[in-house]
Amino acid sequence: MDSPGDRRRRRAAALLLLPALAVVGVAAAIPVGVLVRVSLIPPGPLAPLEGGPTLAAFRGLLAAPWAEVAGGTAGLALATTALTVVLAFPAAWVLSRATGSIRSVLTLLVVAPLLMSVVVRAYGWTLILGARGFLGESLAAVGLPRVGLLHTGAGVLIALTEAFLPFMILALTASLDRSDRSLVDAARGLGASPASAFLRVTLPLALPGLVAGAGFVLVGCLSAYATPALLGGSATRTLVLEIYERITIHFDWPAAAAASLVLLAAATALLTATAGFSRRRSATVFGG
Amino acid sequence: MKREDAGLAALDLTKRFDDVEPVAGVTLEVGRGELVALLGSSGAGKSTILRLIAGHLEPDAGEVWIGGEPMEGIPPEKRNVGMVFQSYALFPHLNLRRNVAFGPQRRGESRRAARRIADEMLARVGLADLAGRMPREISGGEAQRAAVARALAIRPDVLLLDEPLSSLDAALRRDLRTQLAELQREFAATTVWVTHDQEEALTVADRVAVLHEGTIQQIASPLELHTRPANRFVAAFVGKMNLLPATATGAGGRFRIFFDGPSVRAATDDGGDPPAAGTPVMLGIRPEVVQIGHPPASPGFNSVAARVVGTRFLGDRLEMSLEIPGGRRLLARGNSLFGSLAREGDAVRAHWPIADTRVFPGRDASTRGLPGRDA
Numbered sequence: 001m002d003s004p005g006d007r008r009r010r011r012a013a014a015l016l017l018l019p020a021l022a023v024v025g026v027a028a029a030i031p032v033g034v035l036v037r038v039s040l041i042p043p044g045p046l047a048p049l050e051g052g053p054t055l056a057a058f059r060g061l062l063a064a065p066w067a068e069v070a071g072g073t074a075g076l077a078l079a080t081t082a083l084t085v086v087l088a089f090p091a092a093w094v095l096s097r098a099t100g101s102i103r104s105v106l107t108l109l110v111v112a113p114l115l116m117s118v119v120v121r122a123y124g125w126t127l128i129l130g131a132r133g134f135l136g137e138s139l140a141a142v143g144l145p146r147v148g149l150l151h152t153g154a155g156v157l158i159a160l161t162e163a164f165l166p167f168m169i170l171a172l173t174a175s176l177d178r179s180d181r182s183l184v185d186a187a188r189g190l191g192a193s194p195a196s197a198f199l200r201v202t203l204p205l206a207l208p209g210l211v212a213g214a215g216f217v218l219v220g221c222l223s224a225y226a227t228p229a230l231l232g233g234s235a236t237r238t239l240v241l242e243i244y245e246r247i248t249i250h251f252d253w254p255a256a257a258a259a260s261l262v263l264l265a266a267a268t269a270l271l272t273a274t275a276g277f278s279r280r281r282s283a284t285v286f287g288g
Numbered sequence: 289m290k291r292e293d294a295g296l297a298a299l300d301l302t303k304r305f306d307d308v309e310p311v312a313g314v315t316l317e318v319g320r321g322e323l324v325a326l327l328g329s330s331g332a333g334k335s336t337i338l339r340l341i342a343g344h345l346e347p348d349a350g351e352v353w354i355g356g357e358p359m360e361g362i363p364p365e366k367r368n369v370g371m372v373f374q375s376y377a378l379f380p381h382l383n384l385r386r387n388v389a390f391g392p393q394r395r396g397e398s399r400r401a402a403r404r405i406a407d408e409m410l411a412r413v414g415l416a417d418l419a420g421r422m423p424r425e426i427s428g429g430e431a432q433r434a435a436v437a438r439a440l441a442i443r444p445d446v447l448l449l450d451e452p453l454s455s456l457d458a459a460l461r462r463d464l465r466t467q468l469a470e471l472q473r474e475f476a477a478t479t480v481w482v483t484h485d486q487e488e489a490l491t492v493a494d495r496v497a498v499l500h501e502g503t504i505q506q507i508a509s510p511l512e513l514h515t516r517p518a519n520r521f522v523a524a525f526v527g528k529m530n531l532l533p534a535t536a537t538g539a540g541g542r543f544r545i546f547f548d549g550p551s552v553r554a555a556t557d558d559g560g561d562p563p564a565a566g567t568p569v570m571l572g573i574r575p576e577v578v579q580i581g582h583p584p585a586s587p588g589f590n591s592v593a594a595r596v597v598g599t600r601f602l603g604d605r606l607e608m609s610l611e612i613p614g615g616r617r618l619l620a621r622g623n624s625l626f627g628s629l630a631r632e633g634d635a636v637r638a639h640w641p642i643a644d645t646r647v648f649p650g651r652d653a654s655t656r657g658l659p660g661r662d663a
Binding site: 180183204 | 364371379
């Protein structure tokens with residue numbers, strides 16, 4: 001039922017959204033349009049930006065090295081997400097139980113890394129992870145073989161996990177905040193061991209936040225550039241790095257554009273699916 | 289009662305916190321199948337005691353015994369204690385059937401057997417039709433019954449009810465109160481029922497324990513609590529009590545109230561020595577025992593001159609505020625007052641049985657921490 005007041009409010013909302021929509025339109029829609037146009041040009045090294053339209057660039061994505069790189073990228077994203085969940089859960093648990101100034105301080109500690117550029121943090125990791133860095137020197141100091149994780153997949157995984165951990169902690173905390181603290185006590189009293197209470201009560205109730213956070217981290221990893229570029233070296237090939245090379249080394253803009261569009265579609269689908277699941281689940285459990 | 293024989297024994301339980309209500313040396317023994325109400329205002333330590341019994345908290349000192357077994361170091365899931373939380377704490381992601389089946393299943397029942405138990409329990413509390421509903425889809429009264437069904441589904445040795453009715457409206461509360469007390473008797477569960485509602489406590493409980501600032505002030509049957517309060521706190525907290533400063537004048541249980549007029553007598557029949565002459569005391573007189581009009585013929589009454597300063601109609605009873613010499617107020621309440629036809633300003637005589645005149649040591653009229661109590 002529409003009252004005049006509702007309509008007025010909706011009109012006001014539309015007006016208020018207009019500047020943001022304009023920015024998004026200019027900053028996203030136009031480049032995406034250009035991408036679509038470029039992706040329809042016949043691909044190839046040093047391809048001239050003319051001809052087509054053809055789907056040849058998209059067909060080219062089925063050939064090497066794209067499939068392998070896509071698989072590696074997905075694996076890295078999934079591993080990072082899993083690691084952030086495992087590390088974020090205890091932190092989110094503590095945060096959701098904290099009150100007052102302790103909570104403020106803890107929240108600040110969680111978000112503080114976000115105030116620093118990922119490039120700076122990636123350089124920080126190069127100092128830590130190198131064979132001549134903190135890690136290698138520490139191992140050598142206690143008589144172990146001097147090993148570094150710089151330019152390895154593990155190094156990228158560690159740095160990406162560190163980069164996305166705050167988002168996962170905040171997403172999980174939001175979910176844990178909404179559930180009654182007595183629920184775990186209730187489960188224990190009914191006969192559940194601590195592990196069982198976690199699996200059957202705490203985890204299901206944290207699922208909306210977990211899935212929302214996972215969607216964010218997955219997409220973030222898929223589109224990450226600086227961290228894999230600075231820490232991965234030649235050992236780690238991700239879609240974004242591959243796209244970057246297509247442009248800067250091969251000058252194969254159509255292939256890069258086609259890969260970008262596929263990545264964009266995958267990210268959009270992932271975010272839509274996870275956010276939708278999170279919202280539905282939240283509504284079932286908490287009533288909206 | 290020995291701790292081995294009690295259904296539940298909390299012995300000298302102590303728990304201190306920075307920010308939560310403390311418990312200071314609470315001893316509470318509940319017989320098998322008995323219902324004890326734990327009555328106190330908020331912050332008195334009621335919920336903490338339940339959490340100590342259920343094992344969600346470890347006491348700093350003292351012991352919990354359940355069914356003759358010491359519970360030290362035994363986690364909640366091994367205690368067989370059913371608890372109904374104030375918030376009900378129904379699992380929001382499980383429907384009612386799976387909520388109630390949760391306990392039996394964790395205790396080794398097959399999924400099918402657990403569901404059958406759940407359906408039986410839900411039917412027993414009148415929720416058979418709602419077994420498939422999610423907790424957010426049911427009313428507060430239904431959630432309360434579901435929580436009770438879930439707690440009883442594990443056939444608990446001890447049932448703990450934490451303000452089970454406090455979030456319901458008054459009419460529903462009275463209904464469910466009776467149902468809940470009946471269920472408790474049917475399951476013969478050793479029960480601690482925490483409440484801040486004295487009417488609730490006095491109605492349902494075999495015995496009532498009055499808790500104040502982390503210590504138990506008195507444990508007694510509802511009737512005894514009302515007629516023989518152990519101290520001024522209980523006297524003022526349970527029901528309404530006129531408290532009048534007085535001075536003891538000598539042996540034989542005679543006291544003089546601090547006003548001009550005849551001294552009054554008080555009962556000292558509870559075995560204790562009467563206070564020495566000159567000792568400051570407080571007299572406690574229930575409004576229900578005060579009558580006005582002609583002095584009764586029997587000698588067992590105190591009688592003082594009084595003036596009616598206010599009347600209040602309570603439906604089935606009348607409440608009269610009387611001014612007695614010395615400027616003190618004495619509240620009288622009962623349906624016999626209807627017959628007196630006294631009106632405001634009338635001079636009357638007030639009497640009450642000597643046997644119903646309680647004496648409490650000290651004359652500090654303060655009853656700190658008392659909630660505003662006006663019946």
